[in-house]
Amino acid sequence: MVGIRKWIRSKLDSTAHGKGRRQGQAMRDDLPFLPLSRPRGLTPVPSSQDIANRSQSFYNYGLFRHLPYELRRQILINAFGGQTLHLDLTYARPLVRKLTSMDLSNGIERAHYGLGSELVVNMSRSEGWQWFSCVCHRRLGYSESEIDERHTANKFYQTIEPCDDQCLKGLMCDNGQCGSACFVGTMGWILACRQAYVDGIEILYSTNTFHISSMDIVSNIPRLLPHSRLSSITSLELLWQLNSFQFSKGAIEDFIEPLWKDPTKQDSMLHTLCAMIPDTFPHVRRLYISFQCELVPPSDIRDNDNISKVESIFLGPVEQMLRILGPGRGKQFNVAIQRGGWYTMLWKYYTLLGTRLRAESSDGLMRGKFWKSLCPSGNNDQDVRGDYGYWICAGWWDMDAITYDHWIMSNWGCKWVGPTDTF
Template sequence: MKALKRFAKRFKRRRPKPSQTKPQVVDAEPNQPLPLLAPTAQVVPESTSLPPSTDTYGAFSRLPTEIRRQILTYAFGERTVHIDLSWRHPLVRRSAPVSGAGPQGASKKHCGLGEQLVEDNTLPKRWQWFSCVCHRSAETENPTRIAFFKLETTIWPFEDKCLEGEYCDCGGSDRPGQGQEDCFLGVIGWLLACRGAYSDGVDVLFSTNTFYLSSVPLLLNMRRLISPNGVDKIKSVQLALGEPRLTRFAKDPLVHGLWKGTDKEEKACAFPQVCSTVPNLFSNVRRLELYVQSQLWPSRDVPVDQRVPLLVRNVMDPLEDMVRSLGADKQVVIAVTLEAHKALMQKHGELEGAAFRWEPEAGADDSIERYGRFWRALGSDDNGNEVGYWLRTGWNDHDMVNHPYMTYCFGSGGSIFDLWGYYKREAALGRSQYGSNVTFED
């Protein structure tokens, strides 16, 4: 008995203690300004000897302002630039593996992401900055890797995967993996040269490039993290916000609580805040593209005949208030998911009649005939200028819930999820694209 007790004591001492590591909590708001372009950035220390403020920088100062601007624009302007801030493990560089690499061991992926530039899972997550030039390919040979049952080869802006290093054309298809130096702007060295270089460089950087943002936390905190002087110079923006690949019951922070949620969920919903933030944030923007990536699937508890009015009230009304705040001299394109776009197109087409303006999207596959956009006129401003925007098709959520080969090839029998009552209405008007034996489910 004593031997058994001694064995039990030794076993108890050897048992590993439960882990004291607590799960890492995500910071509510990013608090890490973008280095060098932070609101309070000191480009050159005050103690450094500087030329008089009237002097410019070296031989470059002898060139006319227009020539200097053309040179800098060629160097790092007039591109589409991804700028991202996300909660993730820090990115680190490692040597490219010999196998699977291109000539001279170069990475085949955009920016080397996933091969030379990888997340270090041994380090705790944090708010991570990342920026690169957009090298999205025009087409892909394997469309199903982008979206489930994707039928056409075109890669639309809302399907961009540059931040994952995929579906990109870096330096030409005949030189895979080459030209990776073009994946980054390389502007930091110039901005650090002197105050004159910084001033000219920031102006070209922000005023000539199109900025592609997909981070809602970055968008909502942009003026705290990036110099307001630079943000005010932005003239072209692409926003791809939301989570397109989530399942029907997953929680997308952008729109969760938008349809039917608790008071706390409705308050936490970021969509209304995004719509009210954009006009004040990009006060001098000339072109804005906003892709609502979220699956706008209504609650099953909402009757079908009330879903489109709720879509208009909860989604389109805030977006249209945003367009009105931007003003009449802006080019605005808004995209929503395919099924929501169809329902809105049907609604406005019947209301506007002959005045309804619809056109196919450039580059769309004629065999599919479902990518297009229509004009939404919102009246006039105080000077009589027309205010409006183009509403175009975004993510194909139809094929996420309906098998395309059944609905497009056979067209008879089976059922189709009719989230907005669109297909029932089309059938009632004699415009159904499906056979008479197809049933529509809510």
């Protein structure tokens, strides 16, 4: 059996490098899309045939078949629900598990999900599209010693936001959270039997928060995952890299500048993403979107109120999307932009609303969020403090190397805030 596997693998690898195969970037474009039609569904739908097969399905469920659905559901939520999960798709060589003799009980720090130690790149395999998922171990903030070190380096914000997440680089794990806790751990369960799959897959998608930073997934997700699964997702964290910025790994197509050149465009990548979300995730109740990109206007079209243009051009399509999703009890929508722009926009709304502005921060407005109403008027206390709106959040930190005055005066305009203004 081992020999057969090795022979098949060698043939697959040789085919991947063989004559007639497209190479380079052209080959990379072949995303692992779902087939146009599926021969059969794994999840049964209510029907006479389903009712006839249900007794056999539950018989294969073992002792679990004797438990009521509510109890089964709670057990599965405790097992692999209620977490934040990273969903990633990269074009690279696959990772392979490596046996290690490292003593993990001696306090030696290691990477999240064992990257580089237990999981290493398989150099014997060719590059291809690789799905990957792990549990997010992002902390909410820094320790006191870390805060002191950051102050020395002139970094004063104290929170760790979804836009800062580095789990996929293996950088977020505490020693106590390493090992099997880094992985979702659902595969064995959902492969056990059909009823285990039915119960488990519903818990997996509907009770977890999915953190997606890959633009390959974000822009193509309706063709990568079944709609029935996506429609059950209730919590999302999306990072939109719409141009190259200081934390980009490489060159990224610029989807921002064309909107600055023609703000009336309706067919941009931003508009496509905003139109996709209500159709793909109709039951989402918690949504965090971070613009992981430079929203600064080109120098030839800047004026003293650039931040209002940012709000109209880039937050406008997002607000239209949020209106389609609609208000509802328990819904929470958050949109993050780079910190320099956020601070200027905060000042704009403080100037307009004064003490009626709802703002929250745990580090003296180094970072934070403020509320923007989506009510029709938005000019009275009831609207401003109502539940129909979203939080505008401070996103990626863009002020390390450039002075405060430069950001206020040059990039965002000085209509709403000057270099000496403070709260």
